[in-house]
Amino acid sequence: MTSFNDFGLAEPITRALASENYVTPTPIQAQTIPIALQGRDVIGIAQTGTGKTAAFALPILNHFLNKKLRPERKSCRVLVLSPTRELSGQISDSFRTYGKNIRPLAIALAIGGVPINRQIREMSHGVEVLVATPGRLLDLVDQRAVRLDKVEVLVLDEADRMLDMGFIHDIRKVVAMLPKDRQTLFFSATMPQEITRLADQMLRDPSRVAVTPQASTAEKVDQRVILTDRAAKQSLLAEMLKSEKTDRVLVFTRTKHGADKVVRGLQKSGLKAEAIHGNKSQNQRERVLAAFRDGSLRTLVATDIAARGIDVDGISHVFNYDLPNIPESYVHRIGRTARAGAEGVAISFCDHEEASFLRDIEKLIRMSIPSTNRRSGPAPTHRAAPHSNGNRHGHGNGKRHNGNGHGHSNGGNGHRQNNRPQRDNQSRRDQRGNRPQQMASTQPIQPQAHGKSHSQPQGQVGVAQGSLGDVTFMREPRRQAGPRAPR
Numbered sequence: 001m002t003s004f005n006d007f008g009l010a011e012p013i014t015r016a017l018a019s020e021n022y023v024t025p026t027p028i029q030a031q032t033i034p035i036a037l038q039g040r041d042v043i044g045i046a047q048t049g050t051g052k053t054a055a056f057a058l059p060i061l062n063h064f065l066n067k068k069l070r071p072e073r074k075s076c077r078v079l080v081l082s083p084t085r086e087l088s089g090q091i092s093d094s095f096r097t098y099g100k101n102i103r104p105l106a107i108a109l110a111i112g113g114v115p116i117n118r119q120i121r122e123m124s125h126g127v128e129v130l131v132a133t134p135g136r137l138l139d140l141v142d143q144r145a146v147r148l149d150k151v152e153v154l155v156l157d158e159a160d161r162m163l164d165m166g167f168i169h170d171i172r173k174v175v176a177m178l179p180k181d182r183q184t185l186f187f188s189a190t191m192p193q194e195i196t197r198l199a200d201q202m203l204r205d206p207s208r209v210a211v212t213p214q215a216s217t218a219e220k221v222d223q224r225v226i227l228t229d230r231a232a233k234q235s236l237l238a239e240m241l242k243s244e245k246t247d248r249v250l251v252f253t254r255t256k257h258g259a260d261k262v263v264r265g266l267q268k269s270g271l272k273a274e275a276i277h278g279n280k281s282q283n284q285r286e287r288v289l290a291a292f293r294d295g296s297l298r299t300l301v302a303t304d305i306a307a308r309g310i311d312v313d314g315i316s317h318v319f320n321y322d323l324p325n326i327p328e329s330y331v332h333r334i335g336r337t338a339r340a341g342a343e344g345v346a347i348s349f350c351d352h353e354e355a356s357f358l359r360d361i362e363k364l365i366r367m368s369i370p371s372t373n374r375r376s377g378p379a380p381t382h383r384a385a386p387h388s389n390g391n392r393h394g395h396g397n398g399k400r401h402n403g404n405g406h407g408h409s410n411g412g413n414g415h416r417q418n419n420r421p422q423r424d425n426q427s428r429r430d431q432r433g434n435r436p437q438q439m440a441s442t443q444p445i446q447p448q449a450h451g452k453s454h455s456q457p458q459g460q461v462g463v464a465q466g467s468l469g470d471v472t473f474m475r476e477p478r479r480q481a482g483p484r485a486p487r
């Protein structure tokens with residue numbers, strides 16, 4: 001499908017899309033919309049930024065036009081479950097945008113962190129679409145303000161993130177209350193085993209579509225690593241923000257406390273920054289996000305969970321102040337800067353303690369990220385390329401050298417297992433001390449037979465000088481690095 005007019009969507013929808021200047025469907029839209037329009041269940045493997053919201057919202061809106069029905073009191077015709085308040089807000093905004101020519105169209109939000117009474121009132125007459133986070137939805141059900149027995153379509157968005165955030169039991173509870181005869185549209189960026197099991201239980205004969213395999217998202221982003229001492233990160237960040245040509249910058253820290261500390265440090269250096277994380281009130285978060293969106297705030301510091309679902313285009317730089325202990329989070333993070341076809345820069349600070357995280361990330365994305373050594377003491381000896389093919393750079397053409405002799409000079413044999421630290425299992429525990437269950441099974445997703453892969457530029461080696469002068473970065477995936485692990 002090369003145009004939105006090819007789907008046979010109703011005119012009020014295509015008119016709304018035209019006014020939003022949507023011309024060409026994204027790959028997830030091109031694959032999902034025709035199947036969903038037939039009423040079939042879909043498993044969509046796609047990340048935020050691929051256009052997946054319209055992929056499920058447009059067929060749903062079309063369904064409303066084909067089957068006109070008044071929602072019953074306290075009921076919704078469509079339930080969208082999403083992991084965060086921000087993402088839920090964005091989804092309901094998208095439904096409003098794409099459905100602006102459709103009447104009646106009541107859309108309600110059921111999210112935590114705001115008073116429940118308004119949500120109870122909004123639901124009293126029933127709505128077409130309810131977008132909810134699982135906890136608040138169950139509260140509303142418990143208070144008998146919402147009933148779920150009239151749901152015609154269920155959308156589960158960012159299922160893997162739901163699992164990360166401990167919502168899996170809530171989801172099972174919600175699903176048990178839904179009619180068995182419904183359509184289910186299920187989206188996840190990755191398909192760890194537990195998510196596959198959940199999908200098997202929830203979906204009927206689903207069609208599976210996959211775009212932007214998680215490893216390839218990274219290919220659009222110019223990535224660099226700066227090996228640094230922990231204590232030097234604060235000044236390094238200030239230096240980079242002053243010297244890099246940045247537009248909108250998202251800085252990631254592992255903890256909320258860390259995010260506040262980075263903001264204070266930047267403010268001391270005369271740089272304006274704000275943090276967004278779970279300890280901030282909904283009002284604060286909205287104010288900060290609005291400033292980030294309108295450009296009055298250039299630097300936003302966030303934790304993974306808070307940043308999830310922030311729908312801001314035009315992020316030029318992602319800084320990983322701390323490397324994430326879950327490698328998939330790295331892909332999610334850097335994906336914030338390569339939305340809707342844009343390209344961006346991702347710069348990661350890696351201290352001694354984070355060496356194993358970096359290796360896990362490189363293994364996942366199947367690339368060796370060019371690095372610069374700013375550490376005190378002897379040059380690090382652990383920069384073994386992942387999936388080495390015998391060549392020290394894991395690559396035949398030798399073009400990936402970073403020019404300064406620091407980055408890839410591991411001096412080793414390229415077998416990353418040889419110097420893998422024993423602390424790995426421990427270090428992968430999340431902030432609650434739980435080992436993320438999906439780690440054991442998460443594998444790069446291959447496009448399925450149904451779907452075309454979202455083709456990414458390949459085979460080009462972009463060489464550019466950053467402000468540090470000695471940084472080279474590239475875009476080429478490590479494709480010939482041996483077979484992928486079995487699914």
Ligand code: AMP
Pocket residue numbers: 021022023024025026029047048049050051052053054311313339340
């Ligand atoms: P999503 O992955 O749904 O969060 O969408 C990412 C961004 O892409 C949002 O800002 C959408 O408004 C935008 N978008 C989605 N589909 C299209 C399209 N077909 N053409 C242009 N922009 C789009």
